[in-house]
Amino acid sequence: xxxxxxxxxxxxxxxxxxxxxxxLAAAVRTAQPAGVLDVVPAARxxxxxxxxxxxxxxxxxxVVGLPLDPASxxxxxxxxxxxxxxxxxxxxxxxxxxxxxxxxVAAHAGTPWRIAFGGFAPGFAYLTGGDExxxxxxRAAPRTAVPTGxxxxxxxxxxxxxxxxxxxWQLIGSTEARLWDPDRDPPALLEPGGWVRxxxxxx
Numbered sequence: 261x262x263x264x265x266x267x268x269x270x271x272x273x274x275x276x277x278x279x280x281x282x283x284l285a286a287a288v289r290t291a292q293p294a295g296v297l298d299v300v301p302a303a304r305x306x307x308x309x310x311x312x313x314x315x316x317x318x319x320x321x322x323v324v325g326l327p328l329d330p331a332s333x334x335x336x337x338x339x340x341x342x343x344x345x346x347x348x349x350x351x352x353x354x355x356x357x358x359x360x361x362x363x364x365v366a367a368h369a370g371t372p373w374r375i376a377f378g379g380f381a382p383g384f385a386y387l388t389g390g391d392e393x394x395x396x397x398x399r400a401a402p403r404t405a406v407p408t409g410x411x412x413x414x415x416x417x418x419x420x421x422x423x424x425x426x427x428x429w430q431l432i433g434s435t436e437a438r439l440w441d442p443d444r445d446p447p448a449l450l451e452p453g454g455w456v457r458x459x460x461x462x463x
Contacts, residue, residue, distance in 0.1 A: 261328070263320045266307065271316060273306045273323060278376050278388055279330035281306055282453060287326040293319055301377040301452050303386070336454035338372065341420065343411050344461040347431035349399070353413060356396045356430075364432065367391035368411075369458040373418055375450045383422030383440025385450035390418055402428030409435045411458070420450075435461075 261284075262274040275281055285301045288308065295314030300307040310319065345365045354361045373387035398414045403426060406412075410421045412429030421427060422439035439449050450456060 261324065263323055265316060268316075269310050269312055269314070271308045271310070271319060271323065273308065275304060275306070275328075277304055280304075280328060282374070282376065283328050283330040284323075284326065286453060287328065288323065291322065291326060293322045295319065302379065303377065336375070336451070338455040338457055339375075339450060340457050340459050341411075341435050341437050342459045342461045343369070343433040343435050345433040347411065347433045349412075349430040350432045353394070353396055353430050353432055357393050359393060364394070365460060367394055368413075368418065368432065369460050373456045373458070375452050375454045375456060376417075377452050378448060378450075380419075381422055381425060381440075383448050383450070384419060385439075385448070385452070385456075387418040387450075387456055388416055390416075394418070396430050398428040399430060402426055406431065407434070409437065411435055418456075 264272045266272040273284060275284055281301045284306050285299050288299050295310040296308050297311060298309045350361050350364060354364050357364065371391045374389040376386045376388045378385050394413055395416055396413050405424055406421050406427035408421060408423050410431045411433040412419055412431045414429040419429065420435060420439055437449060441447055
């Protein structure tokens with residue numbers, strides 16, 4: 261673990277990988293150190309934002325002393341996402357994985373995905389821990405426009421586009437689930453530490 265200053269009101273904690281990120285974020289939320297306003301996990305870092313005037317040196321000592329046991333991370337809530345598996349890259353993903361299209365669908369919907377961290381756009385969550393057979397590269401040529409609700413794969417991740425945007429993920433389906441709603445508390449449907457289970461639409 262490496263704890264770095266991040267301006268006057270934040271610390272950036274670097275760890276080995278996603279299991280440690282989830283463990284550290286859970287440990288900080290449980291410990292509730294004085295002054296911490298927000299815990300923002302990423303792929304290999306956790307950003308802690310704090311109130312102005314917070315003693316960053318004391319917070320650093322607290323963070324370094326937290327137990328970091330990925331195996332002890334508490335189970336989060338599961339969100340079910342209905343998906344219509346009609347994506348334009350479904351056949352390509354089947355080719356890349358050596359599965360047929362129905363096997364791609366079964367693999368994607370058959371394993372729960374961990375909500376690891378958010379990024380890219382409000383409501384976008386990087387989902388990890390799915391079926392290992394679905395690891396595929398990003399598209400060689402990203403699309404200039406991906407529609408809202410597109411469900412995609414890229415490397416070890418799955419994700420859902422919360423709004424129209426450019427993107428290079430392999431698109432295998434679509435959902436009507438609303439990923440970001442500013443009038444909802446919290447606005448993001450998918451919160452880090454929880455789980456997603458994809459459900460084949462119509463089943």
